[in-house]
Amino acid sequence: MDAFFAAVEVLDHPALRGKPVVVGGAGRRGVVAACTYEARVYGVRSAMPSFVARGLCPHAVFVEGRPWRYAEESGRLHRILEAVTPAVEGIALDEAFLDVTTARRLLGEPVEIAHRIRTEVRDRLGLTCSVGVAGSKLVAKLASEAAKPVVTRAGVRPGAGVVVVPPGTERAFLAELPVGALWGVGPVTADRLASHGITTVGALAETDPLIVRRIVGATHGPRLVELAQGRDPRPVVPSRPAVSMGRETTFPRDIARRRDLEVALASLVDRTVRHLRTAGVMTRCVTVKIRFGDFTTITRSRTTLTPLDTAPAVGAIGVALLDTVEVERGVRLLGVSLTGLTPAAAASEATQTQPTLPGLELAPAGVGSGQGPANGIDGPPRAWGPSVADLDGEALRLQTAWSGIAGSVDVIRSRFGDRAIGTGGNGLRAGAVDPEAWA
Amino acid sequence: MKFRCERDSLIHVVTAAGRATSPRMPSSVAHGGLRVSCEGNRLQVIGTDLDLTVRVTAEAIGITDGVAVVPSRLLADIVRALEPGAVTVETTDDSVEISAARSRFNLRTYPPEEYPPLAEPGSPTLHLPAESLFGGLRQVVRAASTDDARPLLTGVLITWEEGRLRLVATDSYRLALCDVSADEGSAGMPQILVPARALLELQRLLSSSALDGGEAASGRIGLTIDDHDITFTLGGVEITTRLLDGTYPDYRQLIPPSYPNALHVGKDSILDALRRVRLLVKDNTTAVRLSMRPGGVDLTVVSHEVGDASETVDADFTGEDLTVAFNPTYLIDGIDAIRDDEVILQTVDSTKPATVRAAEGSDFQYLLMPVRVS
Numbered sequence: 001m002d003a004f005f006a007a008v009e010v011l012d013h014p015a016l017r018g019k020p021v022v023v024g025g026a027g028r029r030g031v032v033a034a035c036t037y038e039a040r041v042y043g044v045r046s047a048m049p050s051f052v053a054r055g056l057c058p059h060a061v062f063v064e065g066r067p068w069r070y071a072e073e074s075g076r077l078h079r080i081l082e083a084v085t086p087a088v089e090g091i092a093l094d095e096a097f098l099d100v101t102t103a104r105r106l107l108g109e110p111v112e113i114a115h116r117i118r119t120e121v122r123d124r125l126g127l128t129c130s131v132g133v134a135g136s137k138l139v140a141k142l143a144s145e146a147a148k149p150v151v152t153r154a155g156v157r158p159g160a161g162v163v164v165v166p167p168g169t170e171r172a173f174l175a176e177l178p179v180g181a182l183w184g185v186g187p188v189t190a191d192r193l194a195s196h197g198i199t200t201v202g203a204l205a206e207t208d209p210l211i212v213r214r215i216v217g218a219t220h221g222p223r224l225v226e227l228a229q230g231r232d233p234r235p236v237v238p239s240r241p242a243v244s245m246g247r248e249t250t251f252p253r254d255i256a257r258r259r260d261l262e263v264a265l266a267s268l269v270d271r272t273v274r275h276l277r278t279a280g281v282m283t284r285c286v287t288v289k290i291r292f293g294d295f296t297t298i299t300r301s302r303t304t305l306t307p308l309d310t311a312p313a314v315g316a317i318g319v320a321l322l323d324t325v326e327v328e329r330g331v332r333l334l335g336v337s338l339t340g341l342t343p344a345a346a347a348s349e350a351t352q353t354q355p356t357l358p359g360l361e362l363a364p365a366g367v368g369s370g371q372g373p374a375n376g377i378d379g380p381p382r383a384w385g386p387s388v389a390d391l392d393g394e395a396l397r398l399q400t401a402w403s404g405i406a407g408s409v410d411v412i413r414s415r416f417g418d419r420a421i422g423t424g425g426n427g428l429r430a431g432a433v434d435p436e437a438w439a
Numbered sequence: 440m441k442f443r444c445e446r447d448s449l450i451h452v453v454t455a456a457g458r459a460t461s462p463r464m465p466s467s468v469a470h471g472g473l474r475v476s477c478e479g480n481r482l483q484v485i486g487t488d489l490d491l492t493v494r495v496t497a498e499a500i501g502i503t504d505g506v507a508v509v510p511s512r513l514l515a516d517i518v519r520a521l522e523p524g525a526v527t528v529e530t531t532d533d534s535v536e537i538s539a540a541r542s543r544f545n546l547r548t549y550p551p552e553e554y555p556p557l558a559e560p561g562s563p564t565l566h567l568p569a570e571s572l573f574g575g576l577r578q579v580v581r582a583a584s585t586d587d588a589r590p591l592l593t594g595v596l597i598t599w600e601e602g603r604l605r606l607v608a609t610d611s612y613r614l615a616l617c618d619v620s621a622d623e624g625s626a627g628m629p630q631i632l633v634p635a636r637a638l639l640e641l642q643r644l645l646s647s648s649a650l651d652g653g654e655a656a657s658g659r660i661g662l663t664i665d666d667h668d669i670t671f672t673l674g675g676v677e678i679t680t681r682l683l684d685g686t687y688p689d690y691r692q693l694i695p696p697s698y699p700n701a702l703h704v705g706k707d708s709i710l711d712a713l714r715r716v717r718l719l720v721k722d723n724t725t726a727v728r729l730s731m732r733p734g735g736v737d738l739t740v741v742s743h744e745v746g747d748a749s750e751t752v753d754a755d756f757t758g759e760d761l762t763v764a765f766n767p768t769y770l771i772d773g774i775d776a777i778r779d780d781e782v783i784l785q786t787v788d789s790t791k792p793a794t795v796r797a798a799e800g801s802d803f804q805y806l807l808m809p810v811r812v813s
Contacts, residue, residue: 305724342744353810353811354612354724354766354808354810354811355790355808355809355810355811356611356612356808357609357611357612357613357614357693357792357806357807357808358693358792359688359689359692359693360609360611360688360693
């Protein structure tokens with residue numbers, strides 16, 4: 001985000017727009033938490049003691065920080081980012097890394113995603129941000145800084161907004177930056193490097209790693225050269241890796257008809273697996289939650305042998321779970337939640353199936369187990385649905401059949417809307433699509 | 440009712456009978472209560488969940504005859520916690536008093552008339568050596584299914600062939616088959632399907648009495664088979680279970696007629712190696728690959744999340760070099776069931792059922808389906 005805290009203050013107090021605003025340091029001894037670009041023209045910077053800032057820019061508006069407000073906007077920002085991909089690593093209230101590898105199929109090239117984020121942040125938060133696009137966290141971060149508004153003595157020039165550093169051009173991009181731009185290079189290290197004539201990242205990149213090692217020590221030396229060469233293998237680590245994804249819905253009035261519940265379930269599953277696919281993960285455990293009219297709530301869950309990420313496969317499990325529950329007394333709330341999430345890449349590599357002994361396969365799900373209840377066994381009524389093995393086989397079959405199509409469905413929906421395409425029984429109807437959208 | 444008996448014998452009867460109850464879902468008197476009765480010097484405790492019934496009889500010093508239905512879990516907890524020595528149990532109208540040393544407990548009881556009527560089993564029609572049945576159960580019951588949605592496979596098939604009793608269990612992924620010696624009188628007995636759960640209880644009973652060095656280990660088990668249930672009688676314990684009804688899959692056709700490949704390997708060495716490489720298997724969906732070649736077998740587990748492990752075990756192999764993947768737990772179950780120092784793993788190819796058996800004797804076969812690795 002650009003001058004985040006200060007920008008939020010301007011947002012809340014429109015009279016401040018265009019003025020130098022300094023957040024923090026209203027008291028005698030404070031330090032500057034943030035300042036608008038207008039204040040930066042005068043040399044005001046974050047972390048500067050406030051009396052220095054006052055000296056540089058006496059006519060600036062000094063306001064007390066309101067951390068809760070920034071946290072609020074930060075939450076809204078993260079929701080925007082997480083809609084792009086769940087692989088969001090927040091490093092500050094107003095700063096985050098996104099790994100958009102899996103979002104590309106749905107949202108287009110990274111540069112398009114970057115512009116989309118900027119637009120969303122502007123339209124929905126009324127704030128501006130700068131986006132750096134690159135193949136590594138280090139370069140992306142430096143690129144985002146290069147995209148920021150430019151402060152000169154004459155005033156503020158708008159920044160590029162989005163700066164892309166295509167793979168292979170990292171070294172050229174980094175070459176002119178001071179070594180202090182790199183992570184892990186503080187004033188002390190920078191001084192040591194400077195005493196050996198190394199002041200730019202480019203110079204550092206060309207220095208023999210052994211020499212750098214001698215200057216800054218064995219721990220950081222080798223890594224520093226790698227960073228300077230634009231090599232930063234650290235992955236984006238989602239701050240809160242999603243452990244489950246789910247949706248639930250409360251009906252306007254209790255529903256007792258199984259068919260209606262199945263339709264509702266299909267729609268919930270449909271939306272949840274879409275989230276799953278965007279996140280690039282697959283589920284191995286499907287849970288159905290049912291709250292009855294009297295608020296008693298039950299859950300039924302089933303773990304599958306194979307990871308799933310398509311609506312028909314997850315839906316088959318969900319319906320089988322729903323089948324085991326008596327719904328006649330009326331259902332108030334229906335939910336589905338997917339856990340046991342594994343990265344889709346790992347899941348597809350490890351496709352191992354345990355077939356049954358030949359002759360012990362069961363009839364496909366829906367036909368019944370072919371064995372029926374064991375007569376002579378009294379006790380509570382049970383649902384003689386398909387067995388685990390059956391259901392697993394059916395889910396795997398549906399997963400295999402639909403895995404190729406699901407991505408295309410996502411693309412069509414992102415263009416024409418959620419109701420443009422779906423499987424039967426998802427509550428679609430003809431004419432749901434705006435014909436204009438086809439143009 | 441009033442009787443007195445040793446704490447240890449009360450523990451035995453109460454825990455044995457209590458295992459048939461399901462105190463966690465006390466939906467009825469039967470699920471949550473034990474029926475305790477005393478007649479002369481004969482103390483009887485019954486627990487049931489209506490599918491499985493356990494009756495235990497023991498000697499006691501009877502003072503007054505009578506009956507009471509006592510909360511199962513609580514009674515067991517109390518009796519186990521008492522000091523060793525004599526315990527006195529006495530009922531009043533709707534409660535029972537349990538006292539030992541200076542402890543005294545007064546528990547509410549269930550009305551005995553609400554306890555479900557249970558038919559007394561007839562006297563045994565057939566006897567089997569306890570030890571051989573125990574051995575057979577230990578080898579076979581593990582392969583039965585625990586998936587209630589496939590009720591037939593939660594049972595163990597018992598058939599009689601040529602004076603031997605055959606036990607068969609499968610969960611559709613593996614199948615265990617074992618022959619144990621039986622009496623001559625068993626010829627012409629019908630084949631029956633016994634819930635594995637009841638047989639687990641029987642096993643537990645047999646192993647605890649084997650530990651005691653009691654009569655059971657060397658004794659004989661009586662079988663009473665009716666149209667709908669079977670009763671196993673051993674010492675003072677009767678385990679009655681309903682039989683499962685239905686047509687069991689024809690297991691004979693599952694066994695390949697011949698195997699071109701055979702791996703002879705030490706039971707302990709392959710078992711230890713499998714248990715080591717299995718440490719990397721977290722979710723029971725990762726297979727262990729066996730690469731078999733003359734002179735040995737290489738075991739490999741590759742988990743994308745955790746890492747990989749491999750181990751080589753010396754073995755004799757005859758046939759074409761071959762790699763087959765198995766669910767490590769299923770394979771370990773089968774090898775562990777073998778009562779011999781050397782086991783044979785027979786294979787056709789990487790997609791057909793394989794068999795684990797002892798190097799000597801053909802009483803036990805364990806058929807398992809390889810995992811398909813794509």
